[in-house]
Amino acid sequence: MWKITKTKSFPIYQQIVTLIEAYIETGKLLPGDKIPAERELATMLHVNRSTLVKALDELSARGIITRKQGSGTRISEDKWGVFTGQKTNWRHYVTQGSFLQATPYMDKMKQLLHESPDDVIDLASGELPVHLIPKISTPAxxxxxxxxxxxxxxxxxxxxxxxxxxxxxxxxxxxxxxxxxxxxxxxxxxxxxxxxxxxxxxxxxxxxxxxxxxxxxxxxxxxxxxxxxxxxxxxxxxxxxxxxxxxxxxxxxxxxxxxxxxxxxxxxxxxxxxxxxxxxxxxxxxxxxxxxxxxxxxxxxxxxxxxxxxxxxxxxxxxxxxxxxxxxxxxxxxxxxxxxxxxxxxxxxxxxxxxxxxxxxxxxxxxxDPGFDKHIVWLQETLRTQRDTLIAHLPNGVTYHIPEGGFHLWCHLPENKMWMNRDFDIFLEHKLLVMPAFLFGIKEPSIRLTFARLNETELIDIQKKLADIITR
Known part of the structure; x- marks a missing residue:
């Protein structure tokens, strides 16, 4: 089964790639099938082990095989990795583009907000709610x-x-x-x-x-x-x-x-x-x-x-x-x-x-519009009040700098424990959306809270959830 007819038309490693793709296409290799160990397969194909590794690297990058230490190399069971004829592996493209994908933490926040919109307290969004946007009619x-x-x-x-x-x-x-x-x-x-x-x-x-x-x-x-x-x-x-x-x-x-x-x-x-x-x-x-x-x-x-x-x-x-x-x-x-x-x-x-x-x-x-300047003054006063209200309901142990504008409060959590990125998942478990410091490029126990969307009926819950998190 493991045999290639060597030709000078293509590099040997590409011939190995083509061979494995053909075996998958014809059903000789099925999703989850294990292929021989590298040293053994190199001997069977009569090629250098480095040549084989190069071929396996390309197949792995394209999602066709999975390689795990201790478990060997298998044909991918993931739907993107199954080779079904001459189809583009789009996963390779969508994961290799220069634009960064959303972080797992942001994905989790979006999912939580989608699944439990009525149970989630959103102190993460950096946008004004509709009721704070100017009520100015458009021109006719x-x-x-x-x-x-x-x-x-x-x-x-x-x-x-x-x-x-x-x-x-x-x-x-x-x-x-x-x-x-x-x-x-x-x-x-x-x-x-x-x-x-x-x-x-x-x-x-x-x-x-x-x-x-x-x-x-x-x-x-x-x-x-x-x-x-x-x-x-x-x-x-x-x-x-x-x-x-x-x-x-x-x-x-x-x-x-x-x-x-x-x-x-x-x-x-x-x-x-x-x-x-x-x-x-x-x-x-x-x-x-x-x-x-x-x-x-x-x-x-x-x-x-x-x-x-x-x-x-x-x-x-x-x-x-x-x-x-x-x-x-x-x-x-x-x-x-x-x-x-x-x-x-x-x-x-x-x-x-x-x-x-x-x-x-x-x-x-x-x-x-003459009403725009009046709205800005009202918006400034409203946001200042919401800032003060949020600060008044922060539990002991949370420190902060009082902002003189904008709508974010940068809070420092107690440093009595090490905060790894995964530790901030506890906020999601409490259905409290915040922006951890690592999303802004630093690793420290800090979070950004947005008070623009503050709902006063949630204040007691905010205080209790934060207290539970920092004293856990």
Whole structure:
């Protein structure tokens, strides 16, 4: 049975692969069948053991065989591994793509929320509930009216919306910018995607905060970028660490979320912002400033200046409406040098990732509605109240930094035990959805709780579940 007719047309290891595939197709080998041990099979086929191992490696990678130490090599019983004629093994493709798959923990959360929606307490979702989204009516525009608005759009976005954003940024942040320096995107992630695809190349090194929600994004891996963690303290990223990373790995770009940072909700100090901008200008490394939460400040004190204000030339600024109008809004903007805006806009057009005129017209209407500013004030007050309510119901032993904006609370659990990734499954067992620290790139006993979706009827249960978990 185990015999190949050697030919120079194909490498020997490929002939072995073809032989085993043919035996499976004709039924000589069935799912679960064990094939001879490597040394024995190599002797039977009259080939070197290394040649056989190479063939088995390929069959294993394609899911056709399974190899387990102590149990030998068997024909796969998994439905993806059964070879039924000349069919593509799609599992190989869906598991080998450059975009990261969801982590097992996130999959478990989704499954739990799907199976027991009424029993689950959701403190993980990073989105506003419907009742906190602005109740602003849409304009009464006909289809022809929408189409007519396309005359006011270029590759970088809808002109009236760009004007509104220019005025809003000038009013709220004292940042002056020209219309050719504004790029409208379908959310912040499109801006990040275009930056990674157009301004960086595969193999480039970037620095991102640690912890950071950036670790949950696949866009950096898909671009083939090398990611280096930039440690933080209470004032923001540590600049001595950044300089070391630059000298060791030649960092090409720094990504930060300096205002109400996700997940810690910390805000980088003015002094640290100025020093960061100065250092990056010195080493000629551009900064990407992601700013989704600055509209949600709870304090009456003046917020630190945007990095974009401190250094307009070296900072790409990304804003978004998703945290105040819901993620389905899909409207964001990037402020940068005109040459960068033109490059990104042209690239988006080439990729056919064009942005529809409809959400842009609606976003412009909402931002200019007199009720929008009133809603933001109400939303700030509501979120501050929900923050205080959640804090009041945290059990003893949980420590935290009180956020002055946003809608996340970064909590530290007692360190009287080692927390491995699998240990956080206990939250799922209690049907309490939280975001563990390992999802943000660090291994420590910390969790992110979102108070935007807080239901006051669940407070006692939250307190009891957390107390049970940390005292177990």
């Amino acid at each position: 525009l006909s289809w022809q009216s929408f189409l007519a608005e396309e005359d006011s759009e270029d590759t970088a976005g809808y002109q009236p919306l760009k004007e509104t954003i220019r005025d809003m940024i000038a009013r709220d942040h004292d940042v002056k910018t020209n219309l050719d320096q504004i790029f409208i995107t379908s959310g912040a992630q499109q801006a990040l995607f275009l930056i990674t695809q157009c301004l960086l190349t595969s193999g480039d090194a970037i620095a991102i905060e640690s912890p950071s929600y950036f670790y949950a994004l696949s866009i950096f891996q898909s671009a083939g970028l090398r990611i280096y963690a930039l440690p933080m303290d209470e004032n923001g990223v540590k600049l001595d660490e950044l300089e070391q990373l630059y000298r060791k790995h030649r960092i090409k770009m720094v990504f930060v979320n300096p205002t109400f940072q996700n997940p810690t909700s910390l805000t980088m100090s003015v002094k640290r912002r100025e020093a960061l901008v100065k250092l990056c200008a010195k080493i000629q490394v551009p900064i990407v400033e992601d700013d989704p939460y600055s509209m949600l400040a709870f304090t009456d004190q003046a917020m630190p200046p945007l990095l974009k204000k401190i250094d307009p030339d070296n900072v790409l600024y990304i804003g978004s409406l998703s945290k105040v109008m819901g993620s389905t809004t899909r409207i964001g903007w990037l402020l940068g040098p005109a040459a960068v805006v033109t490059r990104l806009a042209e690239a988006r057009q080439e990729m056919d990732f064009g942005l529809s005129i409809f959400p842009q017209v609606l976003a412009n209407h909402v931002l200019n």
